[in-house]
Amino acid sequence: MMAGEKNPASCYLDERTFRLCCRLFLQHSETIQDGWSWEQIKGTDEGFMKKTVLIPVQSSVMHKQHGCFMQAENMDHLTDDIQSNVEDETAGVQAVCEIHAVLRYEYHVLYSCSYQIPVLYFRASTLDGNPLSLEEVWSNVHPNYRQRLQQGPWDTLTQQVMCVTS
Template sequence: MSDEKLGNTNCCLDQKTFYLCCQLFLHHSSVLGDGWSWREIKGVEGYMKKTVLVPGRLGSLLSQHGQHKTEEYIDIVTEEDQVDNVDGGTCSVCESQAVVHYEYHVLYSCSYQAPVLYFRASSMDGRSLSFEEVWNNVHPNYRQRLLQGPWDTLTQQEHPLLGQPFFMLHPCRTEEFIRPILQMAHSEKRRVNYILAWLSVVGPVVGLDIPLSYSTAVTAPD
């Protein structure tokens, strides 16, 4: 991708290039059959979408009188995790190994002129994960980056196209990590698909991995 398409000073991404990059990304996804699709809203705006099931951790407070186990969850409780209940009983802070359903959306932000990763996560019974549970499923290596920057912007807000609550990685720091990638590619006279480069960095933070074949198969728009 040329400097003109990215912006000479701030690596901005225009909306037309966003759509072109997504189309190229989706083309390779259709070859792999790995589940990415394009969802259009009223024929005007749209976003890339993917849903996955991955092993995860669910945290909850289980009363010593009401605690139970199922085949779906493996409960892990330690003495340090026990806390007093408001009714005088004892509860256990329980971390359950379970299957988590993730739904990822890649949207374009006109305000930041950058892509944004929205996502929501739920247990297999349809319960939405809390912010604490989502944070608990972020890999420890990425938690440190989120705390120290630029990964300090894991937030929850309304999906701009669906009007529903989603988690998101805020795009305010996108330039900090995307600029070195684009500069290196430019110095090596390589063209880069912005969406692929960006998603390869932000995706793993929230459990979304991009197969290596994308790096060789997905091209940049002209």
């Protein structure tokens, strides 16, 4: 290799190291209480990290498609109420959600055997399970990041449609 070149093998991660890093990350998460957990896949020794966040949104973001409304002066109070209920997302939140727009962001970090790297998946939906459109997700990205991310959006965010069969 020439000076300054990276070793391609150093860009990959084995599954054992991924799990070790997850354990360390989850220990830190528990210390700062930010809600990450480990989800075991039934019948296997495999799993993934998971975090669910409930986010109140302004009525201008959601009212057209989902019929939800929220007054700006209630945002801080509602955010505190919802964050205090993240542990048990159904406790008291449903009553708040009947009046205000609340989005559910669910993050999954898992190991990709194919690419030998961690992969972040996330799902954005209303509390009743309706997925947000890609445009709605982009509209909820903080303005400080939106412009930079949209310069190369497919390096950052793509949408996968899930088909459910009965």
